[in-house]
Amino acid sequence: MWSSFVGNVSRFLFEDRNTCFDILALSYNQLPRELKLCFLYVGVFPEDFEIPVRHLTQLWIAEGFIPVRNGINRKLEEDMGIAELYLAELIDRSLIQIARRRSDGGVKTCRIHDLIRDFCINVSMEEKLFEVHADADLLSSSCNNNTIKARRLSFQGNISHSTSSATTLGSLSIRSVLSFHVIEEYNCMKYLEWILKHFRFIRVLSLEKFPSDSSIIPKGIEKLIFLRYLRISSSDDVSIFIKSIPSSICKLLYLETIHIRGRVEKPLPKSIWMMKQLRHLNVTRGLGLSNPWSWTTKLLGDDDHALSNLQVLSNLTVSPTTELLFSKSSLFPNLRKLHLIFDHPKYSDASKILASLQGSNNFQNLKTLKLEILKFGHALDLFPSVLTKITFMDCRLDSDHVKILGKLPNLRILKISFYRLPDKSRMLSVMAGEFPQLEAFQMINCFGIERWEMEMHAMPNLQRLVIKGCYGLRSLPHQLWSLTHLRLVEVSGSISEELNKELKELKMKDGCKLIIS
Structure with missing residues (x-):
């Protein structure tokens, strides 16, 4: 039906x-x-x-x-x-x-379809699951109607009106606050203080469309004693700028996720290392970890400082401290996903950090690695063999790097985005037996690649190929179309006339789809 x-x-x-x-x-x-x-x-x-x-x-x-x-x-x-x-x-x-x-x-x-959304809102109000407050009038009616006491609130209207009219709501029973309305800078701190005052028992705080140039994490954040999930994001594609994250956030004993879409000027407080429950840490730019060892903590062992449950660490800026942390044996025993950004002048090359990844017991569970760096030298052979997904952003890779990547036994997903290929040949070459488990391969803005050669029995398990903005590429290898498991080839952005003609004349085998946009 x-x-x-x-x-x-x-x-x-x-x-x-x-x-x-x-x-x-x-x-x-x-x-x-x-x-x-x-x-x-x-x-x-x-x-x-x-x-x-x-x-x-x-x-x-x-x-x-x-x-x-x-x-x-x-x-x-x-x-x-x-x-x-x-x-x-x-x-x-x-x-x-x-x-x-x-x-x-x-x-x-x-x-979801608008009709389905309306259905969800109506049923949720009946079930007391959540309420959506799209304007001050709706919120006021909820405050005056004691029969509606939802456990979760989604604010999508005029925030300044909402904060004044919601003070009589059964705030002690609220478990989640989600905000999606644009908040003016002068109302930002007032809104946060209002949340801290009236919703002290919330587990989820998700704030979208905040002003980009305000310090938005109040020092009283520790009052939200049951908080599990914290997300703060700005409107559109503008990143929030935060001078520092207060150390009081580390007093939240149940906090599992910190996701801040913005730049933080100072490293995270040292007490972050005591957050044993933290599982997901993501700051879009400027995420720095402090050295947990000092004269005040020298009597503590490595295990006392370990982020023992941290499994996702995104957008970590590499620094001398990072190298020290990675060299320790058990600071990240359960880390599964790691995203590193190299914008420190001392780390224009990834060799030392990759050696740390390979040389310690920190990263036995690491499956996904993302790197933003301009150059590599020849350190790619230091990648842990357990990796299943690697993403390169703005990297200069040559044919030797591709050969080393092709030897990784468990690599299933490879995403490469860079501006030019250093090789004079301007060719991507994949030999027989390389990339034995690769299922998805994505190339974005690989301007320097003009030719792609591929031997039989290379990438035997490839299922998805995505090419975006590679306008220099003149053709795709014929062996590609004989791959048994290939199901989707997507080509988008500016492409050469030669490649465009080739794709239009191509007859795809049954079960494989070609998308050109």
């Missing part, structure tokens, strides 16, 4: 909105309890909002919608795996739509 409705949304809308809701209710009632919560929760996002899947799944986990078996020592990939299965089920049922895909074919962003 619901799948047939999805294909004829416009017709049903013109007929009867109540009929649409009745049909949606049939599909909703068939969902298991845990899927019902995850589905309804998508309604907290604004209309036509493109939802990052990682953001959504992290929220599901923080909200307690994902079953937990091992307490604080549980593995993040297990939780994320369950969350992704839930998402896939909701997509299969046509309740959630795919907006964009990742390079490996996974879902990067998603959205």
